[in-house]
Amino acid sequence: MATTWTQQTLNHLRRTRAWKSIFRRGPARTNRTRSLAIFGNIFLHVLPVKVREKSLRLRATYYLGSFSFFLFVVLTVTGVLLMFYYHPAVPEAYRDMKDLRFVVANGVFLRNLHRLAAQVMVAAVFWHMFHVFFRGGYKPPHEFNWVVGVGLLLVTLFLSYTGYLLPWDQLAFWAITVGTNIISYVPILGHPIRFLLLGGNIIGENALLRFYVLHCVILPLAAVILIAVHFWRIQKDGGLTVREDHERKG
């Protein structure tokens, strides 16, 4: 078989000392080196080395979990870029939105992408959960991973919700007003919780700063930790659920 110039170069590159020092292996030609590609890589080692062929079918997952994670990646990248242009203060926050629209190169596109991915991620996580439920993916030995998933759903909702306030326009302000008013209905603890979240009794500069820190630091960290556990537990719990009737049909 004729190999192209790029393949030849890549093959040559894979055998160099530098490549092996970075990836700890040569070309992934045997099952041993293919295994090494997964468990010898710090980012991939939480994933299983082998998977059932049936779990690769589109209707087994529709890649909903993967899409949820990829949306989180897109949101992290666009979010960090947006942070370069953002001041969590009143009224600078709103002025920064105007700057993104009229001054920053591709600022509109950046904000569009971040907001779109956020909306789609909420929908994707919900859809992922319902799909896992109907496939029986919560059943033993996957019980705890389902609970981690519920945690991830809540983190996703809080991430989206805290981000909603940051543009500091009418839409943001009143949506957060409606939401935080619900918290004050919690018996006994309602008002203290609301005070803690807002840094005061009204939605002002303190609330904006708290939502900003929650949105950019605390909740993303929580999400990363839970995602790592979620992925790792798929491997430890014996791979994705393959339905019995699918196995019989072959």
Add this chain to the structure above:
Amino acid sequence: MSEKAKYEAGFGSDALKDPQRIVFITKKTSAKVKGDVGRQVMSFPHVILREAIAFQVLTIVLVAIALFWDAPLEQLANPLLTPNPAKAPWYFLGLQELLHYFPPVVGGVLIPTLVVVALIVIPYFNVNIEGAPLWAARRGRRFPLVVGTVVALLAILVAYQAWTVIAPTVLVAGGVLLSNFLSPGQGRLADFLRARPLPWWVMTWFIAVALTLTIVGTFFRGPGWSWIWPWR
């Protein structure tokens, strides 16, 4: 004369001296060691390549939409100027719709808490793990129980006049009760409904209610949370 055992249980912690391991497979074992799991393939490249393609498809679609669909930006926040209606983000509009019918402690605190608790405990109910159809056994006892639950639920909802909750509830309750009277050979939909277990019906009901409330809250609610038609 007994033959000397070829192995013995060791408790040494020296990895070089004690390389041999014995695996005991007990009755309650994890799925990983269960017999037939079907053909397996290597994650690299089979999974990694598919995930890479999925990521690219997602990014292309997102970029294509983000190029043309602008994120909304209204006037500077003004605590003195309340919009009517003031709406939460779309995923909380179902909750806001509930608040319209129920007292705040019920609609805003009790129901969401119950939903989260219910979601967490789902896998720890090891009832009907095989997913046996609801009407497969003990119909005589189950049918009045289901009817009773539905009637009690609808009575509470009617008392609060929660019409947008009642509509999907009636629809799903109709389905679950009707499926009791279906018999084999009445088409694929009938066979499908007859084979559904109770958890399927409960989750379908939850999704139907959540979806209805969210859509109504997003498109059909205007000033003072009154009913509006979005196309007018």
